[in-house]
Amino acid sequence: MxxxxxxxxxxxxxxxxxxxxxxxxxxxxxxxxxxxxxxxxxxxxxxxxxxxxxxxxxxxxxxxxxxxxxxxxxxxxxxxxxxxxxxxxxxxxxxxxxxxxxxxxxxxxxxxxxxxxxxxxxxxxxxxxxxxxxxxxxxxxxxxxxxxxxxxxxxxxxxxxxxxxxxxxxxxxxxxxxxxxxxxxxxxxxxxxxxxxxxxxxxxxxxxxxxxxxxHIEWTQPAGDPLSVALIQADIPQSRKWDPDHIQHTLSLYRDMSYAQGPVDLIVWPETAIPVLQTQAQGFADAMAANFAEQGTTLITGIPVDNYDTGELRIYNGIMVAGSAGNHYLKNKLVPFGEYVPMEQVLRGLIAFFDLPMSSFSRGPAVQAPLEAAGYQLAPFICYEAVYPDFAARLAAKSELLITISNDSWFGESIGPLQHLQMARMRAMESGRWMIRGTNNGVTALIDHQGRITASIPQFEQLALNGWVQPREGLGPYLRWxxxxxxxxxxxxxxxxxxxxxxxxxxx
Incomplete structure (x- = not known):
């Protein structure tokens, strides 16, 4: 020995x-x-x-x-x-x-x-x-x-x-x-x-x-009827996402793919699907919302939200219910270097990595209300936020559904997006709530309250995922404490x- x-x-x-x-x-x-x-x-x-x-x-x-x-x-x-x-x-x-x-x-x-x-x-x-x-x-x-x-x-x-x-x-x-x-x-x-x-x-x-x-214990109970949802996975290349010459193509792609889905309760676009500041894209978003409203559909999309309330421009990574003023959420947990640069005054300009597009987001408030859509409260998480257990539980306790939008294009065909999906499944299990997970290039999925993937589509393809989610209510021990x-x-x-x-x- x-x-x-x-x-x-x-x-x-x-x-x-x-x-x-x-x-x-x-x-x-x-x-x-x-x-x-x-x-x-x-x-x-x-x-x-x-x-x-x-x-x-x-x-x-x-x-x-x-x-x-x-x-x-x-x-x-x-x-x-x-x-x-x-x-x-x-x-x-x-x-x-x-x-x-x-x-x-x-x-x-x-x-x-x-x-x-x-x-x-x-x-x-x-x-x-x-x-x-x-x-x-x-x-x-x-x-x-x-x-x-x-x-x-x-x-x-x-x-x-x-x-x-x-x-x-x-x-x-x-x-x-x-x-x-x-x-x-x-x-x-x-x-x-x-x-x-x-x-x-x-x-x-x-x-x-x-x-x-x-x-085998059901900690939560169904709340109301199931909702039909369509998640648009447009698979926009990261290199073209913020290209001004590509923006019109991006918006047209999301529009056309969404109209092709027919009447559903919710249509979800991924993180920063609209690659234009909210004040500049408000007309487009409101027009889309009005058209969808005629068939009883609500559009939820990621969008950069610009704000001038403090006297200076602040830009937030946001998710909003289109056509519903103030019904939005601003990302609180930002990714270092991808969404903000630590020691910005020192690092900016040293190498291209410290000057990535849209890497100057401001941090949203720590406490925000859930989104309201289709008569329910939805706990929103943007990308990285879904990996914080207690942070996610706080919003989930006030909601009947979870929704997370993401853009994992940064990590290519690596195992990173699959790890991210596994953590999203855990959030659904912890809260006893269904999760709607919309991404730019995968993994786009619907996850039930026990963490099981009920529907998904392949990565790196332009596809739409159609399915159903069941709102649920009630608090299990983890969501309560x-x-x-x-x-x-x-x-x-x-x-x-x-x-x-x-x-x-x-x-x-």
Whole structure:
């Protein structure tokens, strides 16, 4: 067993194993969905951190994070190189810095574990403490510097028994149960004695069978009749989206594809489908709305909203119900560099990537009302906003339907858009509400209240998706309390871990 000790101990072999282990989590998520590899990924990290000092653990955690983010989000290279016009070397450098920076969060987590929280004796407390610290890390990563809530462990269970816990505690509860499962399976101290092994087995059965049972509970109820919807996927090339010479073609394409759908309750155009400021496109939008109203159809579209109320021009990434004044939503969670440039005065003009078209959006208010359409309240999320669990839950609780519009053209044929779809499915499960998901080039889909895709169309094709959605009402536990109960429980457990560790270290 000497080779196992060498892998777990400090040195390049353990660090290399950590990089490989981090990459396994990506394979557990969409589009691969090999979820057992996610358990193996966490189990390996848990084991290779055990004998290390805080400094050694920080390096190993960083290596694990490097494997995770290099395999899972390096698709940002496409947006930097192809659409940001950076050379391959520069795009690779910026992508590497992005990945390495994200991995620092895992390094911090490992340092805290080894220096402050890891019990002196491995066992139950070690497994529970590590799982709680992991959830704290995910919550922190979704908040720090506006957040990057991507590649959470809980997302790998959108189609497993654990998905039953989504309406109870959201994706972070799924992450907690995932990591706890992995740590228990990987902790020899739990399985050495029969009573402890029996307790561990009972707990694991309770978690997984409990999730299966919860999947059969309906936390929400239908509200009114189903709505017919048509989602227009125009597949506008990103390179032509903001080209003034291409705007008329874009508007004509959306118009013609929409008229071809016939009478439906809702027609949805994707993010910034109208590539013209609202004040300039208002006549077009109102005319379209009036024509659709004659057949009982409501048009919802993405559009840049310009505002002069503060005495200066502010432009927002918006979604509006056409022909209904003030019935719009302004995006709050902006994508760095794509929609705004941090340290703008320093970075603007250095390279083309820092001067992308429409990268000067203003941030919309944190608290806004849902959209009103077809007699229902719709919780709107623009692109990136659908990946923020608590942010989405706040609006969903006031609505009967979810609607998200997006433009994932930035990421080409990578796995990024498929990961994005998986997170949208989780939002539907958490809220117990159907989701309308309209995109420029995919994945355009209708998702039911249990996260199942009821209809979709292929990526990278000019098509319309027709289907039905069922408005629903009622609040499940997560929609009612969001992550507060879980966060409090995590905090209590981590505090208990610190206290226990200090007691064991005190001389007798």
């Amino acid at each position: 000497q080779w196992i000790d060498r892998l777990r101990g400090p040195g390049w072999m353990g660090n290399l194993l950590a990089i490989v282990a981090g990459g396994l989590t990506t394979l557990a998520l969409a589009p691969f969905d090999l979820w057992p590899l996610g358990l193996a990924s966490i189990a390996l990290l848990y084991q290779v951190l055990q004998p290390l000092t805080p400094r050694q653990a920080a390096l190993r955690g960083w290596c694990w994070g490097l494997g995770l983010f290099a395999s899972g989000v390096s698709w940002v290279y496409i947006s930097i190189h192809v659409h940001g016009y950076a050379s391959p070397v520069l795009a690779g450098l910026l992508t590497g810095l992005f990945v390495a920076g994200l991995a620092l969060v895992i390094a911090l987590t490992a340092w805290l574990w080894a220096g402050w929280l890891r019990p002196i004796k491995a066992g139950w407390w070690s497994c529970i403490g590590f799982a709680c610290l992991w959830v704290a890390q995910e919550i922190f990563r979704g908040w720090f510097l506006t957040g990057f809530p991507w590649l959470y462990q809980g997302y790998m269970h959108t189609d497993t028994w654990l998905s039953g816990f989504a309406p109870v505690g959201g994706v972070w509860l799924l992450s907690l149960l995932t990591v706890l499962t992995a740590c228990l399976l990987a902790e020899p101290a739990v399985w050495k004695r029969l009573p402890q092994a029996a307790c561990a087995s009972a707990l694991l059965l309770a978690i997984w069978l409990g999730g299966l049972g919860l999947r 969001r992550s507060w109960p879980l966060s409090l429980a995590v905090l209590v457990v981590l505090l208990a871990c610190v206290i226990r560790r200090r007691r064991y270290r005190q001389p007798t």
